[in-house]
Amino acid sequence: MGSDAVGTTSLKSSAYVKAAGWGRGLSTLLRITRMNLRHPWQVALAIGSTMVAVILQLLIPQLLGRAVDQTQVAIGGSVTVTAAEQALWTPALLLLGASTLRGLFTMAQNYFAEAVGHRVAYELRLACYDKVQRLSFSFHDRVHSGDLITLGILDLDGVRMYFSTALVRFFLLTMLIGIGACMMISTDPVLGLIALSFVPFVAWRSSVTQLKLRAIWLDLQERLSVLGRVMEENFAGIRVVRAFSAQAYEMAKFDIASTNALELAHEQVDVYVPNTSAMTLAFFVAMGLVLWIGCDKLIAGQISVGTLTTFLTFMTILQMPVRQIGLMVNGFARAYTCGSRLFSLLDQDITIGDASGARPLEIGEGTLRFDNVSFAYPGTGNRVILKNITFCARRGETIAIVGPPGSGKSTMAHLIPRFYDVTGGTIMVDGQDIRGVTLASLRKAVAVVQQDAFLFTTTIENNIAYGDPWAKEQPIERASESAQLHNYILGLPAGYKTVVGERGASLSGGQRQRLTIARTMMLRPSIVVFDDSTAAIDAATEQRIRAAIRRFAKDRVTIIIAHRLSSLKHADRILFVDNGEIVERGTHQELLAKRGRYKALYDLQLRPGDDIATTFGGAP
Amino acid sequence: MAKRHANELEIEPNDSGRRPPRAVVGSHRIEEEIFGRAFDKNIIRRIWAFVRPYRAMAVVSLAALLIFTGTQLLIPLIIRYAIDHAITPAGADASALLEAAVAFALAILVNFGAAYAQETVVGKMAENVLFDIRRAMFAHLQKVSLSFMDKTEVGRLMSRLQGDVNSIHEFLENSIYSVGDIALLFGIIFVMLSVNFSLGFLTLSVLPALLIIRIVWLPRAREAFMAAQETNSVVNGALAEAIQGVRTVQSMDRQYVNFVLYDDKAHADLTTHLTAARYAQVMVPIVDGLTGLAMAVVIVVGGSMIMNGRVDVGVLVAYIFYIQRFFDPIRSLTLQYSVMQRAMASGKRLTDVLDVRIEIQDKPDARILAPEMDGSVEFRSVTFGYDPKQPVLKNVSFRVNPGETVALVGPTGSGKSSAMALVHRFYDVQQGQVLVGGHDVRDLTQESLGTQIAMVLQEPFLFTGTVFENIRYHKTEATREKVIEAAKVVGAHDFIMRLPDRYETQLGERGGNLSLGQRQLVSFARALVADAKILVLDEATASIDSYTEMVIQKALRKLLEGRTALVIAHRLATIRGADRIIVLQNGQVIETGNHEKLMAMGGLYSKLYNLNYSSFDDIPEEEADPTGQAASRT
Ligand SMILES: Nc1ncnc2c1ncn2[C@@H]1O[C@H](COP(=O)(O)OP(=O)(O)OP(=O)(O)O)[C@@H](O)[C@H]1O
Ligand SMILES: Nc1ncnc2c1ncn2[C@@H]1O[C@H](COP(=O)(O)OP(=O)(O)OP(=O)(O)O)[C@@H](O)[C@H]1O
Ligand SMILES: [Mg+2]
Numbered sequence A: 001m002g003s004d005a006v007g008t009t010s011l012k013s014s015a016y017v018k019a020a021g022w023g024r025g026l027s028t029l030l031r032i033t034r035m036n037l038r039h040p041w042q043v044a045l046a047i048g049s050t051m052v053a054v055i056l057q058l059l060i061p062q063l064l065g066r067a068v069d070q071t072q073v074a075i076g077g078s079v080t081v082t083a084a085e086q087a088l089w090t091p092a093l094l095l096l097g098a099s100t101l102r103g104l105f106t107m108a109q110n111y112f113a114e115a116v117g118h119r120v121a122y123e124l125r126l127a128c129y130d131k132v133q134r135l136s137f138s139f140h141d142r143v144h145s146g147d148l149i150t151l152g153i154l155d156l157d158g159v160r161m162y163f164s165t166a167l168v169r170f171f172l173l174t175m176l177i178g179i180g181a182c183m184m185i186s187t188d189p190v191l192g193l194i195a196l197s198f199v200p201f202v203a204w205r206s207s208v209t210q211l212k213l214r215a216i217w218l219d220l221q222e223r224l225s226v227l228g229r230v231m232e233e234n235f236a237g238i239r240v241v242r243a244f245s246a247q248a249y250e251m252a253k254f255d256i257a258s259t260n261a262l263e264l265a266h267e268q269v270d271v272y273v274p275n276t277s278a279m280t281l282a283f284f285v286a287m288g289l290v291l292w293i294g295c296d297k298l299i300a301g302q303i304s305v306g307t308l309t310t311f312l313t314f315m316t317i318l319q320m321p322v323r324q325i326g327l328m329v330n331g332f333a334r335a336y337t338c339g340s341r342l343f344s345l346l347d348q349d350i351t352i353g354d355a356s357g358a359r360p361l362e363i364g365e366g367t368l369r370f371d372n373v374s375f376a377y378p379g380t381g382n383r384v385i386l387k388n389i390t391f392c393a394r395r396g397e398t399i400a401i402v403g404p405p406g407s408g409k410s411t412m413a414h415l416i417p418r419f420y421d422v423t424g425g426t427i428m429v430d431g432q433d434i435r436g437v438t439l440a441s442l443r444k445a446v447a448v449v450q451q452d453a454f455l456f457t458t459t460i461e462n463n464i465a466y467g468d469p470w471a472k473e474q475p476i477e478r479a480s481e482s483a484q485l486h487n488y489i490l491g492l493p494a495g496y497k498t499v500v501g502e503r504g505a506s507l508s509g510g511q512r513q514r515l516t517i518a519r520t521m522m523l524r525p526s527i528v529v530f531d532d533s534t535a536a537i538d539a540a541t542e543q544r545i546r547a548a549i550r551r552f553a554k555d556r557v558t559i560i561i562a563h564r565l566s567s568l569k570h571a572d573r574i575l576f577v578d579n580g581e582i583v584e585r586g587t588h589q590e591l592l593a594k595r596g597r598y599k600a601l602y603d604l605q606l607r608p609g610d611d612i613a614t615t616f617g618g619a620p
Numbered sequence B: 001m002a003k004r005h006a007n008e009l010e011i012e013p014n015d016s017g018r019r020p021p022r023a024v025v026g027s028h029r030i031e032e033e034i035f036g037r038a039f040d041k042n043i044i045r046r047i048w049a050f051v052r053p054y055r056a057m058a059v060v061s062l063a064a065l066l067i068f069t070g071t072q073l074l075i076p077l078i079i080r081y082a083i084d085h086a087i088t089p090a091g092a093d094a095s096a097l098l099e100a101a102v103a104f105a106l107a108i109l110v111n112f113g114a115a116y117a118q119e120t121v122v123g124k125m126a127e128n129v130l131f132d133i134r135r136a137m138f139a140h141l142q143k144v145s146l147s148f149m150d151k152t153e154v155g156r157l158m159s160r161l162q163g164d165v166n167s168i169h170e171f172l173e174n175s176i177y178s179v180g181d182i183a184l185l186f187g188i189i190f191v192m193l194s195v196n197f198s199l200g201f202l203t204l205s206v207l208p209a210l211l212i213i214r215i216v217w218l219p220r221a222r223e224a225f226m227a228a229q230e231t232n233s234v235v236n237g238a239l240a241e242a243i244q245g246v247r248t249v250q251s252m253d254r255q256y257v258n259f260v261l262y263d264d265k266a267h268a269d270l271t272t273h274l275t276a277a278r279y280a281q282v283m284v285p286i287v288d289g290l291t292g293l294a295m296a297v298v299i300v301v302g303g304s305m306i307m308n309g310r311v312d313v314g315v316l317v318a319y320i321f322y323i324q325r326f327f328d329p330i331r332s333l334t335l336q337y338s339v340m341q342r343a344m345a346s347g348k349r350l351t352d353v354l355d356v357r358i359e360i361q362d363k364p365d366a367r368i369l370a371p372e373m374d375g376s377v378e379f380r381s382v383t384f385g386y387d388p389k390q391p392v393l394k395n396v397s398f399r400v401n402p403g404e405t406v407a408l409v410g411p412t413g414s415g416k417s418s419a420m421a422l423v424h425r426f427y428d429v430q431q432g433q434v435l436v437g438g439h440d441v442r443d444l445t446q447e448s449l450g451t452q453i454a455m456v457l458q459e460p461f462l463f464t465g466t467v468f469e470n471i472r473y474h475k476t477e478a479t480r481e482k483v484i485e486a487a488k489v490v491g492a493h494d495f496i497m498r499l500p501d502r503y504e505t506q507l508g509e510r511g512g513n514l515s516l517g518q519r520q521l522v523s524f525a526r527a528l529v530a531d532a533k534i535l536v537l538d539e540a541t542a543s544i545d546s547y548t549e550m551v552i553q554k555a556l557r558k559l560l561e562g563r564t565a566l567v568i569a570h571r572l573a574t575i576r577g578a579d580r581i582i583v584l585q586n587g588q589v590i591e592t593g594n595h596e597k598l599m600a601m602g603g604l605y606s607k608l609y610n611l612n613y614s615s616f617d618d619i620p621e622e623e624a625d626p627t628g629q630a631a632s633r634t
């Protein structure tokens, strides 16, 4: 599966998988098997116990047969009834022993099989978590979070169950049938062969079913994730839904997704059930033949009634496992599907990571330099977002960036901590190409207050201390004072222990933005970017935050992206960005003197009471 | 801790194993009751309500199931018959053997048919019920009030609609089998006792032992299963959080700390699952031992009965068969017990969702807000708080006349967005009245109110789908021209045309492949397509530069003719031209009037306005004080 995306594109790859057939399936299953084998002791114990349990289980029909024969001996009259009665105790006790031991070994088999599965699940959980945390932004842009969550929960479970429901059961069945076959055939070849006649049929049906089920599983998983997405977005965007009274529309969306999935779920039943029933029928046919021909032989005196009992009990022992073949087949199919999906996540290349020989970033003067930087988002072809961006900022300087929506301001901010890698040119901090230093050191040195505030579902103080979880109370309060949040928080019933989250639903827009500012003020970065982070804050409050930011900015490089020009007119340099290019640059005064686009913007915002004052709503 | 890592992870070892005091992963709210009682009549009744529509199917499958169980019981009897006739000392009875063969053939055919019918019907029925329950919940959640949705995490709702619904599904499938198992159990007891009472009675005497053992085992096992469930939901919650917050995690460089914390949780999950597995498996040797015991009894007692000529050998064989089948239902009933418990707990949570009271409901005689209404909006002494004890709006009164554009300004957290939410009746006021088109919003149908109000929310939310689908949203009848026209008005057309597939470009999750300003424009266009009489713009242009904003305003001018607009903005230039400006502070209206009037008044507005223009270098700190302090205290 290499580096292909788990994205919306390749998670929808059932056609591809259908075509890929066994070979690909084997490699996925082999890989899961290898993961299981990383716990050799437990695997050995599980398999060993299975073997012993199978042998003990196969002893039971023999013992029963012997016991039944023994009851006939007395009838034959060769020994006394009491002696024969005495003789019955031996097989009875043996049966009791064999049965109990079998139970113990089955317990060990099941326990160790599950243990292996859980251990593998544990490792996979860690691997997924780690991967998800480190995959670059562009991966997360492409893959819906709901799909990833499904992957980490449901698909992981499918892989976990592989060892116990598929592999061990397969082994058990093979052993049971194999050893059983030897024993049966050596006792009576004809009857033995008849007893096992159902095996080829079952093997054939189950492999065909397995392939079909795989395809269905994969497809069903996708349809369910579409359904999941419809629901998730409905809840997350519930205000939009309500604002437009679009409930009926949303129900229709839901119904389409739901019906699609339901159809396939029914199809799965239609594939699964006839097959398991047919397999059971084949088994019973074999059993009927054993009974019929066995009785014939009994009449002819070729076998004893005990032997017939042995054969028949052997068949009953097989009855459960045969019924479970369906489950086993499903287990293989599911493990294959889930495994493929999971591995395509785990095999994702981490496109943004430490280069070989990367060294920690060394901060000296603390100069940030964009050198002829150009950029296009991965996977968007050649739609260039940034072209030839060049600028430089020294410690203590503030650079302001303005420009229309979509001009590339946030993109510029995201390039500095390497959320994305530049496609042309270089970004340097103190002369070191940021691609050549360790990611951890770079991100420690660069802090970005994101435009779109995300808060974790935890207390306010934990949210503020997110980047510095060792922090004491004092710095937290200081940061929240700087962000003009302290007084508000004190007014809350639970103060700093108030739980917020889910994108901060119960805070106002401005409160949320101030929380993210406070969160950044906790850090000690050399470069700090405020991406439109006061848009939802009134002028007076902003004013005070700005003062705090200024103190904070003294010994760092500060980049401010804003639309309110009062927020940035005192910057050391202002870059006006349009369509990915810097079209004007200079100080506020210089730009005003230029009478270009910045000036036009300034006029719109800053000159009170003239012609443009009447723009809104028409009436002055 | 490093030793616990899967070896292929590339995590640098931590210098100290200590966990940071303020770091948690995953929401730390404990999942409510995870295991319920195995039976809860009320919940069964609620689930039954969903099964009812399929009761014909249920009856069919139950009948098939009983037939299936019957054949299971019959087969050993046929075997007994065959064997007894095969070894009659008088010589073989060929016709009896043929009879047995025919009977067997019939039995297995019926068995096949019954199994097929029952599994298909049950399988499909369970799926139908699952989808129906999910649909009912989803539909209900479309109606419950926003205050419920505010409090409930999306992840939690999703686990109701996915996880819990699935355990009901599992329960339904299993409960049919349980019925089969119980029928089989009683069938076997009945047949064993009726074929030979004393032998049957002796064999069955091992049962009480099993019951006693189970009574001891159950509470412990239950606790272990419960713990496993709980750690599982904790781990999954933490993973979901990592996925959703990944951008913040990476930018704050929290990967390592989070990983260590997650490892703790994942490891706890492993431990509880291993314990649970131990408890589940310990029953196996007990049941098997008892099976062995029962067989030993049959052999010793039954054997001597045969020798004394009291029973035929066929009976012995049949008993052996029954004993082997006998413990199967007991075994699977044991397993199903935990399924049932889980289902009851899930059922409880599902019914909790289905029972969330719909606080905001249309009155029985609610009126339809006609499109011809004048479009006025009025607040009459409105007092409102999300928590009634802490009002967010206090005695707020204002009126927006038809066709007017009125702006709401004020410090952050002063209640502007909340006031807009009331216009749409997202929440009900505690005191006073909100009137739209002259009617109290509580007297109108929500549906008609919604169609007359279009909102651009402070936080632009877009759906996965194309740009076109997003702008059109629920107005499926809106033509392409209309969509493009709206996009042109808000100045989004140009950038959309530059996207790879123009209007057909697929948006990522939440519109992630657009810039925030672009998302705002798209959601603005969506509000215009809705073509409503009243337009509410909550910071609709906050992330948009003034130039683009001016273009929008010019284009809007024509569109707004005859419509009412309510505008919230922090950038005061945005609302300078409004007919009236209402200044909110601390949930109270403190000033009203147009720009000139408010400037002349020299109150909060003029201060905010001046601040917007001058720089912080020019303004002494105290100047900002009255508002600043107030803002922070709200
Ligand atoms: N869903 C909610 N549940 C509980 N409290 C809320 C909720 N939404 C807002 N609040 C609280 O109500 C108060 C008013 O919030 P509102 O969103 O109306 O402010 P606002 O004036 O729109 O502020 P901003 O300019 O920052 O957007 C705030 O203190 C906020 O914390
Ligand atoms: N994750 C992404 N994948 C693909 N394209 C993107 C992505 N993010 C942004 N873009 C595109 O890149 C361009 C620049 O976006 P960016 O977010 O940098 O704009 P911006 O200047 O910050 O705008 P705003 O003022 O609205 O925040 C836009 O055209 C946008 O559509
Ligand atoms: Mg941006």
Ligand SMILES: [Mg+2]
Pocket (backbone or CB within 6 Å): A508, A509, A510, B416, B417, B418, B458, B538
């Ligand atoms: Mg607001």
